[in-house]
Amino acid sequence: MTGAYTIGEAARESGVKVPTIRYYEEIGLLPAPPRTEGGRRSYGAADLRRLAFIRHARELGFEIDAIRTLLQLQDQPDQPCAAADAIARDHLVTVERRIASLTALRAELQRMVEGCSHGHVASCRVIEILADHGECAHHEGGRA
Amino acid sequence: MTGAYTIGEAARESGVKVPTIRYYEEIGLLPAPPRTEGGRRSYGAADLRRLAFIRHARELGFEIDAIRTLLQLQDQPDQPCAAADAIARDHLVTVERRIASLTALRAELQRMVEGCSHGHVASCRVIEILADHGECAHHEGGRA
DNA sequence: GCTTGCTCCTCTAGTCGCTAGAGGAAGTAC
DNA sequence: GTACTTCCTCTAGCGACTAGAGGAGCAAGC
Incomplete structure (x- = not known):
């Protein structure tokens, strides 16, 4: 049992x-x-x-x-499932947005680490890109 | 000025x-x-x-x-930038993991909402997949 | 001068989804 | 009877803010 x-x-x-x-x-x-x-x-x-x-x-x-x-x-199996469907769809939209945002972010991080010549901070691409938003491809905010 | x-x-x-x-x-x-x-x-x-x-x-x-x-x-431009590089690389790895995890998740959510026949909760694919982990393709945990 | 309305100040408490730890009681194994 | 594990409740903490109370400064108009 x-x-x-x-x-x-x-x-x-x-x-x-x-x-x-x-x-x-x-x-x-x-x-x-x-x-x-x-x-x-x-x-x-x-x-x-x-x-x-x-x-x-x-x-x-x-x-x-x-x-x-x-x-x-x-708990109420005789109800129409539109609400459950809506929640899942909503969440799908959120997830898709997050993927898009993270993909853009990945590209930027790749640019950073690939551009880094492992020299000194003064000429470090990582620091540089972080300092100058204008220089980067990332222009839409939102939760990453 | x-x-x-x-x-x-x-x-x-x-x-x-x-x-x-x-x-x-x-x-x-x-x-x-x-x-x-x-x-x-x-x-x-x-x-x-x-x-x-x-x-x-x-x-x-x-x-x-x-x-x-x-x-x-x-603040110390004459330091080697290895540390900055490491932070960016670390973060890149995190982001890549997150993208992979979210992509798997998206597939599962799509299965859910596409399988939903908009009937009643009793036969709702969304609820069903959530109830039965065994039935789904999502087997690795980790922060989405 | 005086009032109106905006910005600023500090402080506390709340958000989300847990996680950690204290201090103690109950249950199990030998 | 004692050692060990699991359980109990309670409070506080995490990260990165956000919201609100209650009050003071400051610029503009009358």
């Missing part, structure tokens, strides 16, 4: 660390489980699934608030 | 927000400028250059500590 798990077992099974599990409980992402006589948390199989879901979503870069919504949706 | 600037002017010139400038001063990234009679910060042209340097480096994703080192290097 899908018995009871200690928080340590839940952590090992789900890959979410012990303090993080407690943190998720604190912020209401994971329901507070029943306790043993001695006051220890006792998790069931459904909790492990929920934790795995959260972990996977975090790995994919979803924010806690988005995961909260996704979990609510998961 | 390269006169004196208020913190607001420095912010406009450098693109760094006013509270952020004060924050940089607090953490010792920017020297504390002289004050006017009325106690207001009075910046010179060198401060503006330093701020622009910091801003650019932050835009490129360098961490404050790395910027601190880069600024120290900039």
Whole structure:
């Protein structure tokens, strides 16, 4: 039977660390489980699934608030899934923007390190490019 | 002449927000400028250059500590620039890893939203993939 | 002179998603 | 009975800011 798990077992099974599990409980992402006589948390199989879901979503870069919504949706399987789709699409857009930004950044870093003649700071391309924004190809801000 | 600037002017010139400038001063990234009679910060042209340097480096994703080192290097132009080069190279590696990770992530998000038939949550591909890690192509962790 | 409105000052607290550590109790192994 | 591990709660810290309170300086108009 899908018995009871200690928080340590839940952590090992789900890959979410012990303090993080407690943190998720604190912020209401994971329901507070029943306790043993001695006051220890006792998790069931459904909790492990929920934790795995959260972990996977975090790995994919979803924010806690988005995961909260996704979990609510998961709990109501007869709802239309437009909301889940929208969250994923939104996130996809974010990720694409981030990739574009990082790719531009990579090009600039490559220019830096390739241009560096390993001489002295006075003539260092790395320092130079950082000092002169005008000289560089990077003109759109935003989180890298 | 390269006169004196208020913190607001420095912010406009450098693109760094006013509270952020004060924050940089607090953490010792920017020297504390002289004050006017009325106690207001009075910046010179060198401060503006330093701020622009910091801003650019932050835009490129360098961490404050790395910027601190880069600024120290900039202040000693006769030093060899190996350290600056190493910082840039390090950062390039980080950025490349991040791009790889995000690219894998993008593929998975695309699978999600393309597979979504816009029906109900019970059969939603987005929710499904999140629930079943085994089903997905994403197996290496790391910061996205 | 006086008021209006903007910028500036300091200080504290909040953001996000955890992570670390203190100090103590419960459970397990020998 | 004692050693060891795991668990408990609680508070504080990380990075890099951001927001807001409460007050003072300063320039312009009347």
